[in-house]
Amino acid sequence: MLSGNQSAAAHLEDLQARRPFRDFVYELKGGRTGCRWVSITGFPRFDSEGKFTGYRGIGRNVTMLAVAFDELKQSDPS
Numbered sequence: 001m002l003s004g005n006q007s008a009a010a011h012l013e014d015l016q017a018r019r020p021f022r023d024f025v026y027e028l029k030g031g032r033t034g035c036r037w038v039s040i041t042g043f044p045r046f047d048s049e050g051k052f053t054g055y056r057g058i059g060r061n062v063t064m065l066a067v068a069f070d071e072l073k074q075s076d077p078s
Helices: 008-016 061-076
Strands: 021-028 036-046 050-060
Touching: 008 021, 036 061
Parallel strands: none
Antiparallel strands: 021 036, 036 050
């Protein structure tokens, strides 16, 4: 799909280590909308005692970008 995307294993390592992550792209399948591609960015949050409380971040639908990328890739004769 989109080049430069972090692997799922590397993303999981970041989550387990409570590290921030940026532009992790993954595919959502199923439902009435079919396939969608999503890009997420998140930063770990900690309470006043340093206890991890979760991630705060943003996600965006990048399906149109993914489709355009795939079409461009398929049209490249090389």
